Amino acid sequence: MIIIAGVDGCKSGWLCIKKNLDTGLVSSEVFGNAQSLIQQEPRPLVVAVDIPIGLTDVGQRQCDIEARRLIGERRSSVFRAPIRPALQASSRKQADIIQRSIEGKGVAAQAFAIYRKVLEFDTILSNDPSMQKLVKEVHPEVCFWACNNNRAMPHNKKKTEGRAERHRLVSQYVGDKAIEKVRSKYLVKEVAHDDIYDAFVALWTAERIYSGKAGLIPDPSPKDRNGLNMEMWY
Numbered sequence: 001m002i003i004i005a006g007v008d009g010c011k012s013g014w015l016c017i018k019k020n021l022d023t024g025l026v027s028s029e030v031f032g033n034a035q036s037l038i039q040q041e042p043r044p045l046v047v048a049v050d051i052p053i054g055l056t057d058v059g060q061r062q063c064d065i066e067a068r069r070l071i072g073e074r075r076s077s078v079f080r081a082p083i084r085p086a087l088q089a090s091s092r093k094q095a096d097i098i099q100r101s102i103e104g105k106g107v108a109a110q111a112f113a114i115y116r117k118v119l120e121f122d123t124i125l126s127n128d129p130s131m132q133k134l135v136k137e138v139h140p141e142v143c144f145w146a147c148n149n150n151r152a153m154p155h156n157k158k159k160t161e162g163r164a165e166r167h168r169l170v171s172q173y174v175g176d177k178a179i180e181k182v183r184s185k186y187l188v189k190e191v192a193h194d195d196i197y198d199a200f201v202a203l204w205t206a207e208r209i210y211s212g213k214a215g216l217i218p219d220p221s222p223k224d225r226n227g228l229n230m231e232m233w234y
Contacts, residue, residue, distance in 0.1 A: 003042055004210050006203025007049040008140065009117050010195040013037075017182060017199045018044060019174075019207065026178040028185060028199075034120035038135065046136060048206035050198055051114070051121050052081035053137040054223065054230035058102055059083075063137075063232040066217040071145050071152040078139055079111045084224065087119055122228075129227040136209055136233045140198035143205045144169065146215060146234040157194045166197040173204050209233055 002021040007014050013032040019025070031037035038047065054061070060080060067078045082095070085102060089095035092112040099107050125131050144153050147169050155162035170179060182196055208214035214233050221231035 001042060002210070003044045004046045004203065004206040005044040005048065006138075006199045006201065006206050007037065007047060008195050008198040008202060009050065009114070010191045012186075012190040014049075015186075015191050015195050015199045016040070016047075017196075017203050019203055021207070021210070026174055026181070026203075028182045030186065030191065034117075034124055038124060038131070043134075044206075045134070046206040046210050047134055048136045048138045048202040048209060048233065049121070050138055050140055050202060052118050053121060053125060053132065053135065054221075054226075054228035055081055055084040055087065055118075055122065056230070057084050057225065061230045062218045062222065063230055067139055067142050067232055070217070071141050077141055079108075079114065082107075082111070082115055082118055084226075087115060087122065089115070122226075125228055126226040132229055136206070137231065138202050138205050138233050140201050142217075142232060142234045143201040147173075147201060147204055157197065163193055163197070166194075166201070170197055170200040170204075174200065205233055 003018055004021060005016050005018045007016045010030065012030045014034065014037050015028065015030055016037055017026065017028045064078050064081060083099060083102065086095040086098040089098055092107055092109065095107045095112055095115065099105060125135060144166060145151065153162065153165055155165060157166060205214060217232050221229040224230055
């Protein structure tokens with residue numbers, strides 16, 4: 001049984017959309033933490049997740065810089081990944097102090113909002129870097145760029161037009177019924193519409209990774225001091 005998964009963070013934890021490549025069956029589940037997501041059974045062969053993996057000690061990651069270049073400023077939601085010294089800060093203020101002492105720049109609220117989720121995966125993968133054979137970093141807007149014939153999405157994903165154009169691309173991949181099945185399973189306040197489309201396009205990328213068709217930035221990828229590749233798949 002060949003199962004792949006696309007994952008996006010949501011208010012309830014992690015939305016995981018899975019596809020059985022033998023049967024084409026699509027299913028979904030929300031996991032409360034990264035540990036339970038990764039240890040789920042049956043174990044997916046590829047888990048494509050929207051979260052920074054591999055962190056610098058100072059400066060920006062090359063994959064983030066290249067991702068912004070690919071999708072352009074208009075659609076750039078590639079937030080700066082935490083630098084490793086600030087990752088375990090207990091507050092934005094503390095993270096801000098640490099980063100300013102190293103780089104002279106502060107930590108934005110949107111960036112700090114993902115620190116806890118980044119730490120979840122970093123703790124697991126830093127303890128066993130070989131897990132990166134299974135867990136792959138993606139960014140939904142880069143994946144949609146690739147899915148849209150290497151063109152950035154024209155509209156914001158939270159707007160009606162943006163939702164419609166993402167629905168169209170995802171529907172071409174799995175069909176409307178699969179989308180409706182996932183949407184009907186969760187409350188919007190727990191799993192937002194854009195969470196679902198982002199997880200589906202991560203699933204699309206997971207299938208490309210499994211089949212050897214996915215792109216990678218940068219290629220080759222540098223490693224951080226914990227032995228984790230700093231890279232992004234699409």
